[in-house]
Amino acid sequence: MSRSPRARMSVLAVTTVFAAAALALPARADHRPSGDALPAVPPRAETPTLHDDDAGGNADADDPAIWRNAAAPDRSLVIATAKEGGLRAYDLDARPVQSIPAPPATGDGEAPGRFNNVDLVQRLRLSTGEADLAVTSDRGHDQLRFYRIDRDRAGGPLTDVTDPDAPTVFAKDQAEVDEQRTAYGLATWTDPSSGKGYALVSRRERTSIALLELLPAADGKVTYRKVRTLDLPDTFRLPDGTSWSPCAEPGELPQVEGMVVDPADGTLYAGQEDVGIWRMSADLTGTPKLIDKVREYGVPGTYDEQTEECTLGDDPGYGGTKLTADVEGLTLVTESDGDGYVLASSQGDNTFAAYDRERGDDNEYEGSFRVTPAGPTLDGSEECDGAAALHAPLGSKYPNGLLVVQDGHDAPGDADRPSTNFKFVDLGKVLDSLD
Template identity: 80%
Template sequence: MTRSTIVRSTVLTVTTALAVAALAVPAEARHRPYADILPVVTPRAETPVLHDDDEGGNADADDPAIWRNAAAPDRSLVVATAKEGGLRVYDLDARLVQSIAAPPAAGEDDAPGRFNNVDLVHGLRLSSGKADLAVTSDRGHDRLRFYRVDRDRAGGPLTDVTDPAAPRVFSRDQAEVDDQRTAYGLATWTDPATGKSYALVSRRERTTVALLELLPTADGKVTYRKVRTLDLPSVFRLPNGTSWSPCAEPGELPQVEGMVVDPANGMLYAGQEDIGVWRMRADLTGTPKLIDKVREYGVPGTYDEETEECTPGTDPGFGGTRISADVEGLTLLTEPDGDGYVLASSQGDDTFAAYDREVEDANEYEGGFRVAAANDTLDGSEECDGAAVLNAPLGSKYPNGLLVVQDGHDAPGDGDRDATNFKFVDLGGVMDALDD
């Protein structure tokens, strides 16, 4: 970590009382087949398939963001990461509009670049005027990259405006970048009190979240400075008095990936993949609160170095009932009256959980749904990594708004090649499912 860029670092110490206050949930209740009883929504479209191998260009669908064209909503865009494949931009028919390569990493191993998550910043004031930006976490360089959105630009809607001198987010040198404990999850936030824009970035295989202030440069580029960091816990005190950490490869800590900020109250929601969903102030001050736990919370495990897998032990019954590890994509569904939901991808059972966005209601669980196959050729979403939702009219195609979800197992498959893509879902169907 580049200490000179840190204004203040906040390290969270989790007290025993936080975990002990949670009541144990009977195992039989926690393992109800929620996936079988939740309402179903179906996609209207899907993007072209991506393949994570050399033959297919090492592209693996991960995380989407929805950019609304206020002047012509029918011409809105979906910007999505394809990991080693860089960025993909799609229109509302899920057709490819632009492909941007991830710059190759600079380490000794000559590893390819790798874009992990993406989010949007609206109306950032650059030297050339206000601009909407797509922001992505570049794992290959441990940096953020910025792309100006211009729907009518002849060469494609995205233009790279990253300051070449932008600092590494977490790593002190290239050797640490090569260890790949680099920038991972990402969410953006503009503080209405100050007008300043920020990115919240998590670190791969660590529990750290960093707050970065986004800064325009004199030549129209964008850089950032680190404001502070916060470390979520890696060890938890269980109600039976024992300590627990989720099973993982030696040296790995339970990482955060999916994140979203509620602009109405400045709250950050962060998915710690093997733990659950946290709520905390987006400025990373104060004490985070674990609003829901995965079903596997508290289950011991033994790591097998030969298979590189964990063998679970007996479930003590301390986990939650609604989400199953990993907790992945988090997104915010806002409503005009101030209501709405925090949506979380429950990767372990291919479902989505919805929580009330009101902190006063303790982010109460409001229900869930599945994204299932629409027909023989348009399948649903499995092992979803990322999701984005926009509750605003998007022309004739999605007058009720749009939900975009990653599909970790696109079907029909292609032999032994991993196939992924993104599904486009009419938001009206999602709202109906949550109202049931």
């Protein structure tokens, strides 16, 4: 999510094993160039601006995914969420192909659909055969929604195949849905040993992550069942023996949004926005490990209810050096030799950090970059929420792959309304900047 003036403060205790895992993270020297010295990578294209208007609803760009058309790579798609504005599909020129509205409110006083994150599942077995699916988290209704991808279907490539009886993800009743502590971040995973498809879903204003098995329903529809949940810490033991929680509005815990699964070994990377990046098994077994922390980690803060902001104290120096809160979009770059990167949006300083994806190498930091303007009419990316990378040929436009990043401040924007969109970046230039 874009940073709000409301910071977050968690108030509950955590298990000893998680606190110990966080404390064990060693301090690292800062080998990253500062400020404008970072490599600058310009976008090649951008989608039309999204904002609140009568035609498009409360549209706000958030999270993208890249679907590769194996038969015709230059006809691949970028599928992206627009929150209350629903779901968008774009071609590789960043032109709109299809717009799907979010579901309406189901009753008086209830929230409408709000699509937060999106990811893809390849060749999921349905009752009508295999299909590629776009999966979205509907924060408004605390559900997942599913869209079959058929590139040349008349009327648009996306068809809603959500089982009408699909359950809520976290909420026990409508009252809990109305509180909007609902399905938030999302990553998909296919277990190669069983062929089963899963979604990992985080919970808004909570530290929970749920593992959901994706299941076929009647008539080609899709539903899911919860397998297990895992709660990350909300309080952390610092090296000086004190406890620390990220500052926030009372009752809000440090949530996770950006997530990605490495299919090579079933490793889930999860960005706890005000804390750092966790690594764990995608089946949510075992002990998560905090592989890097935000700079603000350990900094005390006091929440002011009148300003809805935090007053921060002195920095004790326990934080990281590569990420500035919030940690947002996480995505994976895979290479043919097995190497590659985990990319993370460092939203607080408008940069992207890259980590080695090899678990045995302890996800060593490999460098950072910015997405900067390509000219007077094509700006860069600021306060990036979601990101998606695909390291595969995508026709003549992106022969070395594509990186799509959300821009939280599209320019030139509208002074009276938030202006957001998505930037399309040549992944080859990103990889060159990290060499």
